[in-house]
Amino acid sequence: MTVTIDRTAGFCWGVVxxxxxxxxxxAAGHTLVSLGDIIxxxxxxxxxxxxGMRTIGQDDLAALPAGTQVLIRAHGEPPATYRTAHExxxxxxxxxxxxxxxxxxxxxxxxxxxxxxxxxxKKDHAEVVGLRGVCNDECLVVKSLDDxxxxxxxxxxxxxxxxxxxxxxxxxxxxxxxxxxxKELVVDTMENIASEFHAKDTICGQVSGxxxxxxxxxxxxxxxxxxAGKKSSNGQVLFEICRDANPRTHFIEDADELDAAWFxxxxxxxxxxxxxTPQWLMLLVKAAIERIGSPAPHPISVPS
Numbered sequence: 001m002t003v004t005i006d007r008t009a010g011f012c013w014g015v016v017x018x019x020x021x022x023x024x025x026x027a028a029g030h031t032l033v034s035l036g037d038i039i040x041x042x043x044x045x046x047x048x049x050x051x052g053m054r055t056i057g058q059d060d061l062a063a064l065p066a067g068t069q070v071l072i073r074a075h076g077e078p079p080a081t082y083r084t085a086h087e088x089x090x091x092x093x094x095x096x097x098x099x100x101x102x103x104x105x106x107x108x109x110x111x112x113x114x115x116x117x118x119x120x121x122k123k124d125h126a127e128v129v130g131l132r133g134v135c136n137d138e139c140l141v142v143k144s145l146d147d148x149x150x151x152x153x154x155x156x157x158x159x160x161x162x163x164x165x166x167x168x169x170x171x172x173x174x175x176x177x178x179x180x181x182x183k184e185l186v187v188d189t190m191e192n193i194a195s196e197f198h199a200k201d202t203i204c205g206q207v208s209g210x211x212x213x214x215x216x217x218x219x220x221x222x223x224x225x226x227x228a229g230k231k232s233s234n235g236q237v238l239f240e241i242c243r244d245a246n247p248r249t250h251f252i253e254d255a256d257e258l259d260a261a262w263f264x265x266x267x268x269x270x271x272x273x274x275x276x277t278p279q280w281l282m283l284l285v286k287a288a289i290e291r292i293g294s295p296a297p298h299p300i301s302v303p304s
Contacts, residue, residue, distance in 0.1 A: 001293035003269045004221075005282050008213045012275035014097030015039055018074040019048070021095040025069065026051045032093065034071040035061065035081070036126055039276040040232035043254060047278075062088060069093055075126035076100040078133020099164060100127060104134045106188055107161060111135035115186070116156040118142060118178070120171050121163030125233055128163050148174045149181075157184040165234035165275070167241075168211070211241055214272060218245035221270035223263055226251050227285055228274035235274030242272060254281075255288040263292060 011019070018038060025032045026048075034055045037045055045055065053071070056064075061081070064070065066089030072081070074097040085092050111117050117139035121128040132139055142148045143166075152158060160178060162171050178185050218224050224246045228235025230253060243249040250262055263269060269289055271282050 001263065001267055001269060001290075003271065003286050003289045003293070005286055006214065006217050006270060006272035008210050008217075009272040009282065010275070010277060010279050014074045014099060015276055017097070018071075018095040019044075021093060022048060022053060022071055023051065025071070025093055026053060030069055032069050032071055033064065034073060035077065036073055036075070037231070038071065038073050039229075040235070041229040041253075041274070041276045041278065041281070043281050044276070044278045047280075061085070061090075064088060064090055067091060072096055073126070074100065076104060076130035078130045080133055096130075097164075100130070103161065103164065104131060107131055107139070107159075108134045110159040110186070110188070111138065114157065116140065116153055116158040118148070118152055118158055118160045119163065120148075120160065120166055120174055122166075122233060125163060127165070131161070131163070142174065144170070145173055145177055148177055152178060152182065154178075154181045154183070156182075157186075158182045159186040159188055161188055163233070165237065167237045210238065214238060214241055215245040217270055217272065218242045218249065221246065221268045222248065222266035223269045224249040225258070225262075225269065225271050225285060225289065226273060227253070227271065227277050227282060229253060229276060232274045232276050235276065238272070238274055252285070255285045258285070258288055258292065260292050263289070266293075269293070 022032060022034070022038060032053050034053055036057065037055060038048055049055065061084055069091045070085060070093065072092055072094045074095060076096040082092070107117055117135050119128060119131055119139055119141050120143065121141055122143060123141040128141060132141070140151050142151060158178065160175060175187050224242055226239045226242050226249055228239065228251065239249070239251050252258065271286055273282055
C-alpha cells in the first residue's frame, strides 16, 4: 500500500507567520499568552503550549497583569480588544494575517461611506468577530442563500464581503442573488491587493486555490484521510470537497482515530489537511497508516 501526502496541504502563509512569531517570542524567553487558540488544530496547540505558550479566552483578558505579552492570532481581533489591552497596560504581539487586516480596513471604509455591509461567514467565527467589530457590529452576517434573501435590505447601497475561509460556490451564488435584487451592489474582490496577497473575492486564495488540486489528488487515491481540527472552518470546507471527489474520505484529528478497516483492498492512500494542519502531524499519520498496511512477518519454521 502506497501512502502519500498532498503537496498543497498544510499551513497557509498567514498561519506560518503567526506560528513563527510565537515561536520567536518563546525562544527569546518571553512569557506569551495567546488570546484564543493560536490555530484551530488541537495537536499544534499542544505543541505550542509545551514550548511555554498559554491560551486564554476573551473573558480572561481584563484580569491579566500589566506588562503581559498577548498574542493576537492570524484571525485578528476587533478594536475593543486593542482598547482593553491599552487600558490594562498589556503588550500586544500582533500576528493578524495581513489579508485579514486588509479586509478589516476595506470593511471600515465602506461602512464609513454609508454602505450596508454584508459578510458571508459564520457570525461567531474569530475572524468574523473582528470584522464585525470594525463596523460597530452594524453589518449583516449571512451563511446561506436563504439568509441573503431574507436579511438584506435591497433598497440600500450594499457591499458584499466574505470570511476568508468560506466556500467559493456558495459565495458566488449569494453574489448572483444580490446582483439580481440590489440596485447598487459592490462585491469587493481585493483586486487592489491581489498582486501582494494572491487573493480574490476576499476568500483566501490558499483555500479557494486548492479546490481543483484537492479534487484531482483525491480521485488519484483509493482512500483519503483528511486531517484537521474539528473547529477549523476551512477544514470543513476542504473536507467536503475531498469527500465529494472520493467517497472513501475519512476525517480525523489525530492518528489514534485511524481504523484499519478503512484501508481494506486499498493500494493507494492519500493524506491531506486544512491550512491549520501541521506538516509534522501529516507525517505522523502517514507513518501510522504504513504500519497498518505492512503485512505481518511470516513465522519462521524451524526444522525438526
